[in-house]
Amino acid sequence: xxxxxxxxxxxxxxxxxxxxxxxxxxxxxxxxxxxxxxxxxxxxxxxxxxxxxxxxxxxxxxxxxxxxxxxxxxxxxxxxxxxxxxxxxxxxxxxxxxxxxxxxxxxxxxxxxxxxxxxxxxxxxxxxxxxxxxxxxxxxxxxxxxxxxxxxxxxxxxxxxxx
Numbered sequence: 001x002x003x004x005x006x007x008x009x010x011x012x013x014x015x016x017x018x019x020x021x022x023x024x025x026x027x028x029x030x031x032x033x034x035x036x037x038x039x040x041x042x043x044x045x046x047x048x049x050x051x052x053x054x055x056x057x058x059x060x061x062x063x064x065x066x067x068x069x070x071x072x073x074x075x076x077x078x079x080x081x082x083x084x085x086x087x088x089x090x091x092x093x094x095x096x097x098x099x100x101x102x103x104x105x106x107x108x109x110x111x112x113x114x115x116x117x118x119x120x121x122x123x124x125x126x127x128x129x130x131x132x133x134x135x136x137x138x139x140x141x142x143x144x145x146x147x148x149x150x151x152x153x154x155x156x157x158x159x160x161x162x163x
Contacts (some may be wrong), residue, residue, distance in 0.1 A: 012054050020050035031079050033105035040108060065093035071121040072097050073106060073114055080104040096120070 027047035029038065051138065055151040064070075074092035074097050076083050081104065090097050092144055098120070100113045101107055109112045 010052070010057070012033060012052065019053040021053050022048055022050045032103065033108065034077060034079065034103040035109045036103065036105050041105075044105065044108070063093075065095070069125055070095035071124075073117050073118055074099045075102045075106050076100065077102055078104045096124070 010018040012019070017113050019093045020120045023045070025042075025045040028048065030039035033041040033044055039126065070090075072093075072095040074083060074086045074090060075081075076099055078086065087097070100110055102113070103111050116152070
């Protein structure tokens with residue numbers, strides 16, 4: 001990991017001096033994108049967004065994992081975050097874990113794995129939310145309409161908003 005930026009000094013939001021971090025472009029493919037084709041990994045290395053060292057010590061807000069289900073794509077060939085560390089973090093938040101034999105950049109090399117996990121999360125959470133919302137009263141007191149019923153939906157290409 002390298003520190004600094006060719007653009008000059010970095011200021012933290014509070015105005016104090018800061019440090020930006022980035023991966024050395026030559027080390028980037030092996031560390032971050034070991035299974036991404038070399039041309040794509042080179043572009044990723046050259047265009048990586050710097051991140052602030054202050055992010056390592058800044059407090060975060062309330063943890064969302066305490067109130068909503070969590071899902072984690074554990075990359076077993078990751079050299080940026082060791083798999084054991086990933087597993088510890090995912091298990092600590094009781095996440096549903098999907099493992100892939102991939103580098104940190106799995107969304108570039110195996111996008112289907114990330115997509116499948118997102119679909120799994122949506123199905124698990126939206127289905128539960130939809131079940132609970134059927135019993136709730138519409139907060140605005142509006143009547144719900146089913147597609148194809150009521151005024152303006154007699155098959156003329158109009159769509160109804162389902163509340």
